[in-house]
Amino acid sequence: MAKKRTLHGFFKPAEAKRPKIEASKETSLHPTYPCPVPHLPLAIIDALAFAPATEGKAIDDQPDLDLLYFQPHIPKAVQKDLFNFLRQELFFYRVQYTIKRGPVDTQVYTPRFTTVFGVDETSCFGADGSLLDSKTQLPIPKDRYQCKPRPVPECLEVLRNITEGTTGETFNSCLVNYYASGNDSISYHSDDEQFLGPNPTIASFSLGAKRDFVLKHKPMPPLMTDSVKPEAKPLKIQLASGDMILMRGPTQANWLHSIPKRKGGESEKGRINITFRKVLVKGGTENYYRYNVGAGGVFRWDGTKQKMDPWTSEISTAV
DNA sequence: GACTATAATAGAA
DNA sequence: ATTCTATTATAGT
Numbered sequence: 001m002a003k004k005r006t007l008h009g010f011f012k013p014a015e016a017k018r019p020k021i022e023a024s025k026e027t028s029l030h031p032t033y034p035c036p037v038p039h040l041p042l043a044i045i046d047a048l049a050f051a052p053a054t055e056g057k058a059i060d061d062q063p064d065l066d067l068l069y070f071q072p073h074i075p076k077a078v079q080k081d082l083f084n085f086l087r088q089e090l091f092f093y094r095v096q097y098t099i100k101r102g103p104v105d106t107q108v109y110t111p112r113f114t115t116v117f118g119v120d121e122t123s124c125f126g127a128d129g130s131l132l133d134s135k136t137q138l139p140i141p142k143d144r145y146q147c148k149p150r151p152v153p154e155c156l157e158v159l160r161n162i163t164e165g166t167t168g169e170t171f172n173s174c175l176v177n178y179y180a181s182g183n184d185s186i187s188y189h190s191d192d193e194q195f196l197g198p199n200p201t202i203a204s205f206s207l208g209a210k211r212d213f214v215l216k217h218k219p220m221p222p223l224m225t226d227s228v229k230p231e232a233k234p235l236k237i238q239l240a241s242g243d244m245i246l247m248r249g250p251t252q253a254n255w256l257h258s259i260p261k262r263k264g265g266e267s268e269k270g271r272i273n274i275t276f277r278k279v280l281v282k283g284g285t286e287n288y289y290r291y292n293v294g295a296g297g298v299f300r301w302d303g304t305k306q307k308m309d310p311w312t313s314e315i316s317t318a319v
Numbered sequence: 320g321a322c323t324a325t326a327a328t329a330g331a332a
Numbered sequence: 333a334t335t336c337t338a339t340t341a342t343a344g345t
Contacts (some may be wrong), residue, residue, distance in 0.1 A: 099334065102332035108334055189333045258333090263326060291333090 012149055015075060019043065021081050026155035030129050034091050034298045035313065037153040044085065046076040052166050056246065063217065063230040064254035072206065072242030073166070079242040086272055087301045089155065090115055090180055092308060095294035098105040112184040113299055113308055115157060116292040118173035119149035120195070120279040144282065146290035156274070163203045163276050171203065171276035175292055179259065180308060182267035188256040190215070191247070195284030196277060201248040203276045206239040208249065209269040213237045213245070215257045
């Protein structure tokens, strides 16, 4: 029955209801996944055909800096649905490890949720999901990896293909971070590992809450005089849902970046970050799986509690 | 502008 | 690629 229009309701424009997203019955499955990952709903795939939503804008007006900023890249119409889908359907880890702080070993609880997919250029996944040597296309030696590389699930594969299209680059690796609140962060670092090669291109998507992304030049050698030294000012970019920032060229070799802890406002809500990279050698695969999957338990989003919760397969299979 | 509370930043371990 | 502490910046009154 049609809803009665009150006088007030007549003048107020009808609420633009977002059509309900029809879940796909298809899933990505793999022995290394703790659970199946549903395929991206068709409505989301259709809307993603309009990506990039804007042209990338170059940010290269500082020494050794080469960014391309899509503000946004993901069309507005699907930002929320894509965020909700990925938070709901992906599985995450809260990796623990130890570092030496001065003389003492301290236990670190990575201040964000992480997960990783993909494998370096030396290997690839066959049609049956098994690992093959990239050159020979034959099964890899059993001892090539200590970790268990996971194929990129279809839902992220869609994004990867779009990203390759808009950047002209190729990627074989996908890292996903979930910052549950302003208390989650990543401190200053560069993605300058050897296993990415000398001038790696990294595509980084933001979904959900706005967070500050800050960059600063690495300390310069005190050789040149101030008069010759080009100045590099710290840079702060407020990343919003759907934004994509492409970092390329000399950026990683010369700049540090971080997502600092923040209080109040939107930072208290969840944010997903998805990065695509090209990992060249086996060592990179081992590194990423160690620091983004680790050995601990699985976390999944609990829509009722509105938080990430420890998860075991019994939870979903319990009668 | 001063005073206070809270947030952001920088340095050390 | 973290956390603690000290210092500095910012916002509110």
